[in-house]
Amino acid sequence: MTALREILLRRIAATGPMSVADYMTECLLHPVHGYYTTRDPLGAGGDFTTAPEISQMFGELIGLSLAQAWLDQGAPSAFVLAEPGPGRGTLMADILRATAHVSGLHDAARLHLVEASPALRAAQARVLPHATWHDRLDQLPEELPLFLIANEFFDALPIRQFIRDGNGWRERVVGRDEDELVFGLTSPLPLADLEHRLNDTQDGDMVEVSPALPALIGEIGGRIAASGGAALIVDYGGRGGTGDSFQAVRNHRKVDPLAEPGEADLTAHVDFETLARASVPAACAGPVPQGVFLERLGITERARALASRLDGAALDRHVAAHRRLTHPEEMGDLFKVAALHPCNAPPPPGTEP
Numbered sequence: 001m002t003a004l005r006e007i008l009l010r011r012i013a014a015t016g017p018m019s020v021a022d023y024m025t026e027c028l029l030h031p032v033h034g035y036y037t038t039r040d041p042l043g044a045g046g047d048f049t050t051a052p053e054i055s056q057m058f059g060e061l062i063g064l065s066l067a068q069a070w071l072d073q074g075a076p077s078a079f080v081l082a083e084p085g086p087g088r089g090t091l092m093a094d095i096l097r098a099t100a101h102v103s104g105l106h107d108a109a110r111l112h113l114v115e116a117s118p119a120l121r122a123a124q125a126r127v128l129p130h131a132t133w134h135d136r137l138d139q140l141p142e143e144l145p146l147f148l149i150a151n152e153f154f155d156a157l158p159i160r161q162f163i164r165d166g167n168g169w170r171e172r173v174v175g176r177d178e179d180e181l182v183f184g185l186t187s188p189l190p191l192a193d194l195e196h197r198l199n200d201t202q203d204g205d206m207v208e209v210s211p212a213l214p215a216l217i218g219e220i221g222g223r224i225a226a227s228g229g230a231a232l233i234v235d236y237g238g239r240g241g242t243g244d245s246f247q248a249v250r251n252h253r254k255v256d257p258l259a260e261p262g263e264a265d266l267t268a269h270v271d272f273e274t275l276a277r278a279s280v281p282a283a284c285a286g287p288v289p290q291g292v293f294l295e296r297l298g299i300t301e302r303a304r305a306l307a308s309r310l311d312g313a314a315l316d317r318h319v320a321a322h323r324r325l326t327h328p329e330e331m332g333d334l335f336k337v338a339a340l341h342p343c344n345a346p347p348p349p350g351t352e353p
Helices: 005-015 020-029 056-072 088-097 118-125 192-199 214-228 272-278 290-296 299-307 310-326 328-332
Strands: 078-083 109-114 130-132 146-151 160-165 167-179 182-187 206-209 229-238 247-250 253-255 266-267 283-289 335-341
Touching: 005 020, 005 167, 005 182, 005 328, 020 160, 020 167, 020 266, 056 088, 056 146, 056 229, 056 310, 078 088, 088 118, 088 214, 088 266, 130 335, 146 214, 160 192, 192 206, 214 229, 214 272, 214 335, 229 283, 253 310, 272 283, 283 328, 290 299, 290 310, 290 328, 290 335, 299 310, 310 328, 328 335
Parallel strands: 078 109, 078 146, 109 130, 146 229
Antiparallel strands: 160 167, 160 206, 167 182, 229 335, 247 253, 247 266, 283 335
Protein backbone atom coordinates (compact mmCIF):
# COMPACT_ATOMS: atom_id res chain seq x y z
CA MET A 1 0.00 0.00 0.00
CA THR A 2 1.43 3.39 -0.97
CA ALA A 3 1.74 6.08 1.71
CA LEU A 4 -0.68 8.31 -0.19
CA ARG A 5 -3.26 5.54 -0.39
CA GLU A 6 -3.27 5.28 3.40
CA ILE A 7 -3.70 9.06 3.67
CA LEU A 8 -6.64 9.02 1.22
CA LEU A 9 -8.35 6.12 3.01
CA ARG A 10 -8.16 8.01 6.30
CA ARG A 11 -9.49 11.17 4.69
CA ILE A 12 -12.45 9.35 3.15
CA ALA A 13 -13.22 7.66 6.46
CA ALA A 14 -13.29 11.07 8.14
CA THR A 15 -15.05 13.25 5.55
CA GLY A 16 -16.69 10.91 3.05
CA PRO A 17 -16.06 10.15 -0.65
CA MET A 18 -14.11 12.67 -2.74
CA SER A 19 -14.66 13.84 -6.30
CA VAL A 20 -12.43 12.50 -9.06
CA ALA A 21 -11.00 16.04 -9.29
CA ASP A 22 -9.95 16.01 -5.64
CA TYR A 23 -8.48 12.53 -6.06
CA MET A 24 -6.44 13.65 -9.10
CA THR A 25 -5.18 16.72 -7.27
CA GLU A 26 -3.94 14.67 -4.33
CA CYS A 27 -2.36 12.00 -6.52
CA LEU A 28 -0.52 14.44 -8.77
CA LEU A 29 0.34 17.34 -6.46
CA HIS A 30 0.41 16.11 -2.84
CA PRO A 31 3.36 18.03 -1.36
CA VAL A 32 5.13 14.89 -0.11
CA HIS A 33 3.74 11.92 -2.06
CA GLY A 34 2.36 13.49 -5.27
CA TYR A 35 3.33 12.01 -8.62
CA TYR A 36 4.74 15.25 -10.06
CA THR A 37 6.26 16.29 -6.75
CA THR A 38 8.54 13.29 -6.46
CA ARG A 39 9.90 12.36 -9.90
CA ASP A 40 10.82 13.02 -13.51
CA PRO A 41 8.15 10.90 -15.26
CA LEU A 42 9.36 11.28 -18.85
CA GLY A 43 11.23 9.09 -21.30
CA ALA A 44 12.05 5.41 -21.60
CA GLY A 45 12.97 5.19 -17.93
CA GLY A 46 9.82 6.99 -16.83
CA ASP A 47 6.13 6.38 -17.35
CA PHE A 48 5.30 8.15 -20.63
CA THR A 49 6.91 9.89 -23.61
CA THR A 50 5.67 13.18 -25.06
CA ALA A 51 6.04 14.43 -28.63
CA PRO A 52 9.16 16.57 -28.00
CA GLU A 53 10.94 13.51 -26.60
CA ILE A 54 10.04 11.51 -29.73
CA SER A 55 11.68 13.83 -32.25
CA GLN A 56 13.27 17.28 -32.51
CA MET A 57 11.02 17.93 -35.51
CA PHE A 58 8.01 18.56 -33.28
CA GLY A 59 9.61 21.44 -31.38
CA GLU A 60 11.24 22.86 -34.48
CA LEU A 61 7.92 23.24 -36.27
CA ILE A 62 6.16 24.59 -33.19
CA GLY A 63 8.90 27.20 -32.97
CA LEU A 64 8.54 28.26 -36.59
CA SER A 65 4.77 28.59 -36.22
CA LEU A 66 5.17 30.83 -33.17
CA ALA A 67 7.93 32.83 -34.90
CA GLN A 68 5.69 33.52 -37.89
CA ALA A 69 2.88 34.60 -35.55
CA TRP A 70 5.37 37.02 -33.93
CA LEU A 71 6.31 38.41 -37.35
CA ASP A 72 2.66 38.67 -38.40
CA GLN A 73 2.02 40.89 -35.36
CA GLY A 74 4.81 43.30 -36.23
CA ALA A 75 7.69 41.57 -34.40
CA PRO A 76 7.16 43.29 -31.01
CA SER A 77 10.48 44.29 -29.44
CA ALA A 78 9.71 42.56 -26.14
CA PHE A 79 7.40 39.64 -25.43
CA VAL A 80 6.87 36.79 -22.98
CA LEU A 81 7.73 33.36 -24.38
CA ALA A 82 6.04 30.94 -21.99
CA GLU A 83 5.44 27.25 -21.50
CA PRO A 84 3.35 25.69 -18.73
CA GLY A 85 4.34 22.14 -17.83
CA PRO A 86 7.59 22.14 -19.84
CA GLY A 87 8.72 18.61 -18.92
CA ARG A 88 12.49 18.42 -19.18
CA GLY A 89 12.68 21.61 -21.24
CA THR A 90 13.16 19.67 -24.46
CA LEU A 91 10.36 21.37 -26.38
CA MET A 92 11.45 24.89 -25.48
CA ALA A 93 15.09 24.09 -26.24
CA ASP A 94 14.06 22.87 -29.71
CA ILE A 95 11.92 25.98 -30.22
CA LEU A 96 14.84 28.24 -29.35
CA ARG A 97 17.24 26.35 -31.60
CA ALA A 98 14.85 26.44 -34.57
CA THR A 99 14.23 30.18 -34.19
CA ALA A 100 17.85 31.23 -33.58
CA HIS A 101 18.12 32.78 -37.05
CA VAL A 102 14.84 34.72 -36.90
CA SER A 103 16.22 38.24 -36.68
CA GLY A 104 15.42 39.97 -33.41
CA LEU A 105 13.28 37.22 -31.92
CA HIS A 106 15.66 35.98 -29.24
CA ASP A 107 16.57 39.51 -28.19
CA ALA A 108 12.86 40.25 -27.73
CA ALA A 109 11.92 37.02 -25.95
CA ARG A 110 11.58 36.87 -22.17
CA LEU A 111 11.51 33.17 -21.26
CA HIS A 112 9.08 32.13 -18.51
CA LEU A 113 8.18 28.58 -17.43
CA VAL A 114 5.26 27.46 -15.26
CA GLU A 115 6.18 24.32 -13.33
CA ALA A 116 4.97 22.83 -10.04
CA SER A 117 7.42 19.91 -9.87
CA PRO A 118 10.77 20.51 -8.10
CA ALA A 119 12.28 17.52 -9.91
CA LEU A 120 11.27 18.84 -13.34
CA ARG A 121 12.35 22.40 -12.52
CA ALA A 122 15.84 21.04 -11.88
CA ALA A 123 15.83 19.21 -15.22
CA GLN A 124 14.61 22.34 -17.04
CA ALA A 125 17.30 24.51 -15.45
CA ARG A 126 19.99 22.32 -16.97
CA VAL A 127 18.88 23.10 -20.54
CA LEU A 128 17.18 26.50 -20.01
CA PRO A 129 19.34 28.24 -17.40
CA HIS A 130 18.11 31.74 -18.24
CA ALA A 131 14.41 31.04 -17.68
CA THR A 132 12.24 32.49 -14.94
CA TRP A 133 9.97 30.01 -13.14
CA HIS A 134 6.45 30.43 -11.77
CA ASP A 135 4.04 28.23 -9.86
CA ARG A 136 0.91 29.43 -11.69
CA LEU A 137 -0.09 30.83 -15.08
CA ASP A 138 -1.50 34.00 -13.55
CA GLN A 139 2.00 34.89 -12.31
CA LEU A 140 3.30 35.44 -15.86
CA PRO A 141 4.26 39.08 -16.54
CA GLU A 142 1.41 41.25 -17.74
CA GLU A 143 1.26 43.94 -20.45
CA LEU A 144 3.83 42.36 -22.79
CA PRO A 145 2.55 40.23 -25.70
CA LEU A 146 2.28 36.57 -24.67
CA PHE A 147 3.45 33.79 -26.99
CA LEU A 148 2.73 30.47 -25.27
CA ILE A 149 3.02 26.76 -26.02
CA ALA A 150 1.17 24.22 -23.91
CA ASN A 151 1.89 20.62 -24.87
CA GLU A 152 0.10 17.93 -22.84
CA PHE A 153 -0.56 20.41 -20.05
CA PHE A 154 -4.34 20.67 -19.90
CA ASP A 155 -4.88 16.88 -19.90
CA ALA A 156 -3.49 16.80 -16.36
CA LEU A 157 -6.09 19.24 -15.02
CA PRO A 158 -8.39 17.51 -12.52
CA ILE A 159 -11.82 16.55 -13.86
CA ARG A 160 -15.20 15.79 -12.35
CA GLN A 161 -17.33 13.02 -13.86
CA PHE A 162 -21.12 12.98 -14.01
CA ILE A 163 -23.52 10.27 -15.20
CA ARG A 164 -26.91 11.36 -16.47
CA ASP A 165 -29.93 10.07 -14.53
CA GLY A 166 -33.15 11.41 -16.02
CA ASN A 167 -32.91 15.19 -15.88
CA GLY A 168 -30.32 15.02 -13.11
CA TRP A 169 -26.74 13.89 -12.71
CA ARG A 170 -24.95 11.49 -10.37
CA GLU A 171 -21.34 12.42 -9.68
CA ARG A 172 -18.73 9.68 -9.81
CA VAL A 173 -16.71 9.78 -6.60
CA VAL A 174 -13.85 7.89 -4.96
CA GLY A 175 -14.76 6.08 -1.74
CA ARG A 176 -13.46 3.16 0.27
CA ASP A 177 -14.44 -0.44 0.81
CA GLU A 178 -12.43 -1.53 3.85
CA ASP A 179 -8.82 -1.06 2.68
CA GLU A 180 -9.63 -0.56 -1.01
CA LEU A 181 -10.32 2.64 -2.95
CA VAL A 182 -13.45 2.22 -5.06
CA PHE A 183 -15.65 4.28 -7.36
CA GLY A 184 -19.18 5.17 -6.32
CA LEU A 185 -22.03 7.49 -7.31
CA THR A 186 -23.87 10.26 -5.50
CA SER A 187 -27.63 10.67 -5.52
CA PRO A 188 -29.01 12.33 -8.68
CA LEU A 189 -29.30 16.13 -8.63
CA PRO A 190 -30.10 18.74 -11.30
CA LEU A 191 -26.98 20.76 -12.16
CA ALA A 192 -27.32 24.16 -13.82
CA ASP A 193 -23.80 23.94 -15.30
CA LEU A 194 -24.77 20.76 -17.16
CA GLU A 195 -28.24 21.76 -18.27
CA HIS A 196 -26.99 22.34 -21.83
CA ARG A 197 -25.76 18.72 -21.96
CA LEU A 198 -29.32 17.41 -21.59
CA ASN A 199 -29.70 18.18 -25.31
CA ASP A 200 -26.94 15.84 -26.51
CA THR A 201 -26.90 13.03 -23.93
CA GLN A 202 -29.15 10.22 -22.74
CA ASP A 203 -29.54 8.25 -19.54
CA GLY A 204 -26.31 6.54 -18.51
CA ASP A 205 -24.00 8.82 -20.52
CA MET A 206 -20.93 10.11 -18.72
CA VAL A 207 -19.88 13.76 -19.07
CA GLU A 208 -16.54 15.10 -17.86
CA VAL A 209 -15.92 18.64 -16.65
CA SER A 210 -12.58 20.29 -15.92
CA PRO A 211 -13.37 23.00 -13.34
CA ALA A 212 -10.07 24.85 -13.83
CA LEU A 213 -9.99 24.85 -17.65
CA PRO A 214 -12.24 27.88 -18.38
CA ALA A 215 -10.40 30.17 -15.95
CA LEU A 216 -6.95 29.20 -17.23
CA ILE A 217 -7.90 29.58 -20.87
CA GLY A 218 -9.70 32.83 -20.03
CA GLU A 219 -6.50 34.11 -18.42
CA ILE A 220 -4.45 33.30 -21.53
CA GLY A 221 -7.09 34.53 -23.98
CA GLY A 222 -7.62 37.75 -22.07
CA ARG A 223 -3.92 38.60 -22.11
CA ILE A 224 -3.56 37.81 -25.81
CA ALA A 225 -6.62 39.89 -26.71
CA ALA A 226 -5.35 42.84 -24.63
CA SER A 227 -1.62 42.80 -25.41
CA GLY A 228 -1.11 40.57 -28.44
CA GLY A 229 0.57 37.23 -28.85
CA ALA A 230 -0.60 33.69 -29.56
CA ALA A 231 -0.98 30.35 -27.80
CA LEU A 232 -0.56 26.91 -29.31
CA ILE A 233 -2.32 24.21 -27.29
CA VAL A 234 -1.48 20.60 -28.14
CA ASP A 235 -3.32 17.84 -26.32
CA TYR A 236 -5.47 14.79 -26.77
CA GLY A 237 -9.22 15.11 -26.76
CA GLY A 238 -12.04 16.44 -28.90
CA ARG A 239 -15.17 18.58 -28.88
CA GLY A 240 -17.62 17.80 -26.10
CA GLY A 241 -18.59 14.16 -26.34
CA THR A 242 -19.33 11.56 -23.69
CA GLY A 243 -17.55 8.67 -22.02
CA ASP A 244 -14.88 7.92 -19.43
CA SER A 245 -11.44 9.23 -20.49
CA PHE A 246 -9.88 9.18 -17.01
CA GLN A 247 -6.74 7.05 -17.18
CA ALA A 248 -3.56 6.16 -15.34
CA VAL A 249 -0.23 5.34 -17.00
CA ARG A 250 2.77 3.71 -15.36
CA ASN A 251 5.82 2.24 -17.11
CA HIS A 252 4.23 3.18 -20.46
CA ARG A 253 1.15 1.01 -19.77
CA LYS A 254 -2.37 1.82 -18.66
CA VAL A 255 -3.08 0.76 -15.09
CA ASP A 256 -5.98 0.97 -12.63
CA PRO A 257 -6.17 4.66 -11.58
CA LEU A 258 -7.14 3.66 -8.01
CA ALA A 259 -4.53 0.95 -7.51
CA GLU A 260 -1.41 2.91 -6.50
CA PRO A 261 -2.19 6.59 -5.92
CA GLY A 262 0.83 8.80 -6.36
CA GLU A 263 2.71 6.20 -8.43
CA ALA A 264 1.03 6.70 -11.85
CA ASP A 265 0.32 9.64 -14.14
CA LEU A 266 -3.38 10.59 -14.23
CA THR A 267 -4.91 12.37 -17.23
CA ALA A 268 -8.18 12.93 -19.08
CA HIS A 269 -9.18 14.16 -22.53
CA VAL A 270 -9.33 17.91 -23.11
CA ASP A 271 -12.69 19.33 -24.19
CA PHE A 272 -11.75 21.70 -27.01
CA GLU A 273 -15.32 22.97 -27.24
CA THR A 274 -15.11 24.34 -23.70
CA LEU A 275 -11.63 25.65 -24.49
CA ALA A 276 -12.89 27.61 -27.51
CA ARG A 277 -15.78 29.15 -25.55
CA ALA A 278 -13.44 30.21 -22.74
CA SER A 279 -10.90 31.86 -25.07
CA VAL A 280 -13.10 34.94 -25.66
CA PRO A 281 -12.19 37.81 -26.18
CA ALA A 282 -9.32 36.17 -28.11
CA ALA A 283 -10.10 34.18 -31.24
CA CYS A 284 -9.65 30.40 -31.28
CA ALA A 285 -8.49 28.52 -34.39
CA GLY A 286 -8.88 24.77 -34.61
CA PRO A 287 -8.58 22.26 -33.24
CA VAL A 288 -6.89 20.49 -36.12
CA PRO A 289 -5.39 16.99 -35.84
CA GLN A 290 -1.73 17.02 -34.86
CA GLY A 291 -0.77 15.13 -38.00
CA VAL A 292 -2.47 17.72 -40.21
CA PHE A 293 -0.85 20.58 -38.29
CA LEU A 294 2.64 19.11 -38.67
CA GLU A 295 2.17 18.26 -42.35
CA ARG A 296 1.02 21.82 -43.09
CA LEU A 297 4.26 23.05 -41.53
CA GLY A 298 6.41 20.71 -43.62
CA ILE A 299 7.31 17.85 -41.31
CA THR A 300 7.71 15.36 -44.17
CA GLU A 301 10.19 17.61 -45.97
CA ARG A 302 12.09 18.14 -42.71
CA ALA A 303 12.05 14.39 -42.05
CA ARG A 304 13.55 13.70 -45.47
CA ALA A 305 16.30 16.26 -44.91
CA LEU A 306 17.24 14.71 -41.58
CA ALA A 307 16.99 11.17 -43.00
CA SER A 308 19.61 11.96 -45.64
CA ARG A 309 22.24 12.02 -42.89
CA LEU A 310 21.14 8.79 -41.19
CA ASP A 311 21.36 5.06 -41.80
CA GLY A 312 20.82 1.78 -40.00
CA ALA A 313 19.08 1.79 -36.63
CA ALA A 314 19.17 5.60 -36.39
CA LEU A 315 17.27 5.89 -39.68
CA ASP A 316 14.73 3.30 -38.51
CA ARG A 317 14.11 5.27 -35.30
CA HIS A 318 13.73 8.48 -37.27
CA VAL A 319 11.17 6.98 -39.65
CA ALA A 320 9.25 5.51 -36.71
CA ALA A 321 9.24 8.90 -34.95
CA HIS A 322 7.78 10.63 -38.02
CA ARG A 323 5.05 8.01 -38.21
CA ARG A 324 4.28 8.20 -34.50
CA LEU A 325 3.83 11.97 -34.60
CA THR A 326 1.70 12.12 -37.75
CA HIS A 327 -0.06 8.84 -38.54
CA PRO A 328 -3.81 8.77 -37.80
CA GLU A 329 -3.49 5.45 -35.98
CA GLU A 330 -0.83 6.83 -33.62
CA MET A 331 -0.68 10.44 -32.36
CA GLY A 332 -1.79 12.07 -35.61
CA ASP A 333 -5.55 12.07 -34.97
CA LEU A 334 -5.85 11.57 -31.21
CA PHE A 335 -3.84 14.73 -30.48
CA LYS A 336 -5.26 18.08 -31.55
CA VAL A 337 -3.81 21.58 -31.93
CA ALA A 338 -5.78 24.74 -31.16
CA ALA A 339 -4.50 28.31 -31.31
CA LEU A 340 -5.54 31.45 -29.46
CA HIS A 341 -4.78 34.74 -31.22
CA PRO A 342 -5.99 38.34 -31.39
CA CYS A 343 -9.11 38.82 -33.51
CA ASN A 344 -7.24 41.29 -35.73
CA ALA A 345 -4.28 38.96 -36.42
CA PRO A 346 -4.06 35.72 -38.42
CA PRO A 347 -3.84 32.43 -36.55
CA PRO A 348 -0.42 30.79 -36.19
CA PRO A 349 0.51 28.77 -39.29
CA GLY A 350 -0.77 25.21 -39.25
CA THR A 351 -4.00 26.02 -37.43
CA GLU A 352 -5.80 27.82 -40.26
CA PRO A 353 -9.41 26.74 -40.95
